[in-house]
Every structure is written in C-alpha cells, then in structure tokens.
Amino acid sequence: MKKALALTLSVLFILSIFLLIPTSSKAATKADICWDDWARCRTRALESDLGVVRTTLALTVCDVALARCLMF
Amino acid sequence: MSNITVAARTIILILLASIINLKADEPIILRVKEINWGNSSDNLFFYRPSTMLFAQEELYIVESGENKIRIYGSDGQLKRSIGRKGSGPEEFDTPIGLDFYEDQIYVSDSFNNMIKIFDKYGKYLGGFKTNFTPVQVAVLNKEKILVTNRPSPRFSSEKLVYCFNSNGKLQWKALDTCPASDHIVYTLLNEIILKKDPSGYCYLIWKYQNNYIIKMDGNGQIIEKIMLDFRYPSKSVDLPLKSGRQKITCVCWSFARDKENFYLIAPDYDQDGDLRPGKEIIKLNEKGQITAIIKLPLALRLLTVNGKFLYGIDSEDKLHAFQLEGT
Numbered sequence: 001m002k003k004a005l006a007l008t009l010s011v012l013f014i015l016s017i018f019l020l021i022p023t024s025s026k027a028a029t030k031a032d033i034c035w036d037d038w039a040r041c042r043t044r045a046l047e048s049d050l051g052v053v054r055t056t057l058a059l060t061v062c063d064v065a066l067a068r069c070l071m072f
Numbered sequence: 073m074s075n076i077t078v079a080a081r082t083i084i085l086i087l088l089a090s091i092i093n094l095k096a097d098e099p100i101i102l103r104v105k106e107i108n109w110g111n112s113s114d115n116l117f118f119y120r121p122s123t124m125l126f127a128q129e130e131l132y133i134v135e136s137g138e139n140k141i142r143i144y145g146s147d148g149q150l151k152r153s154i155g156r157k158g159s160g161p162e163e164f165d166t167p168i169g170l171d172f173y174e175d176q177i178y179v180s181d182s183f184n185n186m187i188k189i190f191d192k193y194g195k196y197l198g199g200f201k202t203n204f205t206p207v208q209v210a211v212l213n214k215e216k217i218l219v220t221n222r223p224s225p226r227f228s229s230e231k232l233v234y235c236f237n238s239n240g241k242l243q244w245k246a247l248d249t250c251p252a253s254d255h256i257v258y259t260l261l262n263e264i265i266l267k268k269d270p271s272g273y274c275y276l277i278w279k280y281q282n283n284y285i286i287k288m289d290g291n292g293q294i295i296e297k298i299m300l301d302f303r304y305p306s307k308s309v310d311l312p313l314k315s316g317r318q319k320i321t322c323v324c325w326s327f328a329r330d331k332e333n334f335y336l337i338a339p340d341y342d343q344d345g346d347l348r349p350g351k352e353i354i355k356l357n358e359k360g361q362i363t364a365i366i367k368l369p370l371a372l373r374l375l376t377v378n379g380k381f382l383y384g385i386d387s388e389d390k391l392h393a394f395q396l397e398g399t
Contacts, residue, residue: 051347051348056313059256
C-alpha cells in the first residue's frame, strides 16, 4: 500500500513537472508581451503632446494596464 | 564729509553702471512671420511626429505613427519617404530619433531595437541592434554614434547615453539615471534630449528639473555644464501620484542647436493649469545666457532651426515654417 502510494506520488510529481514547464514558458511569453505593451504605452505617452500632468496620468494608466496584464 | 560724498558718488556710479549693464544684457524680442510651405493653403499634418531635422537644404520628419521618414525640399515639396511598418531592412516599428551625417541618415528604430543607416536617397546601408529601446540618435562621426535610452524602472544600472561604432560595438556609456522613489517620477526625471553640432560635441538637456545643458565630447566626457540664465522661464507643477502630490519643474519641451545658439521651447501653463509647450522660444548663447525671446503665434512642440528659418510641429501635429522678422 505504502509502495503504491509512493509510486502514485512520484508519478504525480513527475507529471506536474512536465505540465508546469510549458505553463511557465507560456507565462514568460505572456509577461514579455505585457512588458512590451507597457513600453509602447509609455513611449506613446512620453512622445505625445500631452501636458505634464496628463502625461503622468497616462503613465499611471500604462502601469495599471501592466499590472492587470501580468495578473490575468 | 568729503569722504562721504566720494563714497556716495561711487555707489551712484556703480548703480548706474549695473543698470546700463543690465539694459545691455536684456534679451531682444523677435517676432516671426509664417511662410507658405509647399504652396499649400493647409499646413501639412503628420501622425505622431517625433523628430525633425533640417540638413543639407532638406527637412527630415520622423512620422512615428506611420513608421516613415518624410523628406521635404526647401520649397516644401515632398521629395521622398523611407520605410513602412515591419522589422525588415527598410521597415520600422516606431522610429523616434534621426540624425544626418555625411550623406547618411541614421534612424533609431525603437521597437525593433535597432539603429538603421540609409543613404540620403533612402537606400538601406546597414544597421545594428541595441540591447535597449533606442530613443534619440546623434552621429558625431561614423565611429561615434550616440544613442539615448529611456531607462526602465525594471532594471538598475542603466545609463542614459550609449555610444556605438558603425558595427554596433559599444564604445562607452555615460550619465547615470536620476533616482526617484516613484516609477513615474523616475521616468520623467530621466527624459533627456540630445543634439549635436558640427564641431563634434553633443548637448544634452533634461526635460525636467535640471536647469543646465551638458556639453559632451565623443568620448563621453563632460566638457561643460552650461547653466541656464537665471531669467530662464522654467515652470513647476504638482504631479498627481499614487503616493500623493509631488512638485516637478519642467525646463524645456524640445530644443534645437544652430550656429552656436540653443533654441529652447519653454513650457507654459494651459487653461487647466497643466504644463505644455509655450509660445516662446528662448534663444541662448554658448554660456547659457538668454540673447533673444522669439514670440510665436502658436505653441510648437518640435523644432529645428536653420539660420533665420524655424520649422516646427504644433500641438495638432501640423507643420509650420517661420521666418524671423528683423533679421
């Protein structure tokens, strides 16, 4: 019984590794997209003719969008 | 008694001399006349223009939103365009900076992370990758290509200026970033504008907070810190941050360098109390002293100067050409 349990746990452990590897690489790709979008958002805000206060608000929006993108 | 009279006379003379001196140093007010550009009744419009430069009797405009470089003759006629959206040799992904050196055009292709080099007719000659998003470019010579960085709060130890040779090999990097506790303040404080002049020096000005211009040589050495005239009209505003309000001083919106003069677009308040480009261009000499104030009929956010001609982009992204009056 103990052996069967140990074997099952080992299989689950190995499977979880195989399942997690693609997930983490997907997450990394998604994070890269989030950061790229953030950089574009920031560039657009800074290169625009918005006033200083409006640029600050636009940069805040970029940060909020980044946080949402990384979380979901 | 006579000693007192002598002292009084001396003081009066000193005061008179200083008044005369102040009078002599007072900047002159220059006005402009808009000139018809390209024989069109409407001003040319550009989609998110980011840089303009007058070189060899041609006006170069980087149209970031269209991923194109537009080149106009001095008669205002469009001569040619370079680029389209993409990542290939003659393609751009948000080009921002541009410089011209010995019949070659250097473009910072920001989101392809590349500096691309073209001949003056638009033929792609080569380029190199940068490991950051390049913003502005100034070419001192073919082996000294200066590129500015917009540092990310994500990474530490970034610099503001990087120098590459024509093969893209990093030569040096200079200027530490200004630290700030807030991400957004950090971003604003590290906004710099880069220009060069034919003598082989480059000039850097911070858009916010620092009231000086850095003169740098081709080896990244700071030659001079040119303090702006005490009369220079910097303006402050409170930033609405998550952590509360924080005051920031806006020094300059954009600047141009022409014939040993600096032309700075000074900020001004709009009707909402926000700071935007003002309707005055402040002309400063090599020592940072104000020599003239150029009054414009409208605010410009981008500028290039060629002798008595000023070319600028207004807040609606329309092009204007002006001639200085009385020159």
